[in-house]
Amino acid sequence: MEDRPDVGASAVERAAWAGAEAVGRAMELTGGGTKPVIAGGARPSDRKEAIEAIREDYDENYFVSGAGKMRAYDDQCEFADPFASFRGVERFKRNVSNLGGLMRDVDLKITSFEETKDGLQTEWKFSCVLDLPWRPLLAASGGTTHTLNDDHLVVRHYERWDVEPGKVLKALLRPASKIPENQAEVFMASLTSGDVIGALGASAGVLLTVSAPIWVTSALLRAVTHTEATGLESAFGGLFVLACAGQIAKFLRGIGIS
Structure with missing residues (x-):
């Protein structure tokens, strides 16, 4: 299946997502990324075990670090967010592992973990400082919908961000520090303030x-x-x-x- 952009994302936002993935891939090829942990482990035998396996993945900050066995996920699970959609656990783990290597001071809090008719719904708050020259702050709250099939495997993983994607992109242009500490921060702070x-x-x-x-x-x-x-x-x-x-x-x- 080809990449399918979310209908709520603009062409610029989709391009930014694709660029982020390309940067992560380049980091991996040049040795700057983080080697992903390969998915594995026994498949869940029932829904209860599937929910517990997902909880274990959250304990590993899997959608930030790429760690976690993700044994409750179908190999061709669809991963979607406000920017794009694609299939494949290996691609997901590679993306988050590479981009996770840019994250510093990660703070992830799970505020809700509720079983639903179709699977599992979680709510979370997340923030980090990206290891770029001007050190921007990435922060958002949102939730993830895990849809299970009859084999108790996650076939769709949808991340909802409770913030407009455009605002996230604008935040990435601003330094996290209120007082610039290097020329890159001075430049970006000046640029974003006009x-x-x-x-x-x-x-x-x-x-x-x-x-x-x-x-x-x-x-x-x-x-x-x-x-x-x-x-x-x-x-x-x-x-x-x-x-x-x-x-x-x-x-x-x-x-x-x-």
Whole structure:
């Protein structure tokens, strides 16, 4: 079965989900991800044992860490959330294991664990700081619906987030810390607050480091070979000018002029 996006998610939100999965996959291939724990263990013989097996998975924070045997899950279980839907326990475990490697200060609380006619309904609160340069906070409450078949296996796992997906994405652009502790945090805090000068100043050092060597080298080669400027040289020249403007803006703000 092909990926099926949730009807409530926009194209941008679906693209963000796909990008997150791609980042996680890249981390795994480069050795930066967390190796998933392979599903296994005896299948439940009845509904009671299935519910208990799911509880054991929650005790392992399985949908954050990728740990847990998930022995009550059908191998081709459908996993869905506000962003997308796909099938396969191995893919699920790989995704959460890789992305879970980016999570720090994880706090997961199960607030409700109720058996239903079709299976199990849980409610939870979750928060963590993502290990990105600007350290954004991911926080939400929601619930998970586990649908069981006649063999007492979970065939559909739907995560409901009690927050608009767009708000989650916006939160990922803001640093968790109220007081920025590095230039990446200064840049993202400035950017999300509309402080163009602050964002420019915070990015000036990186822009200068990247653009200056390439622009100067290209200009020297052009002078020696008597050729016209290329589009690449013009682009890095623009970045160089932007970096210089950022450094000036940062200096003027530092002495209280801007």
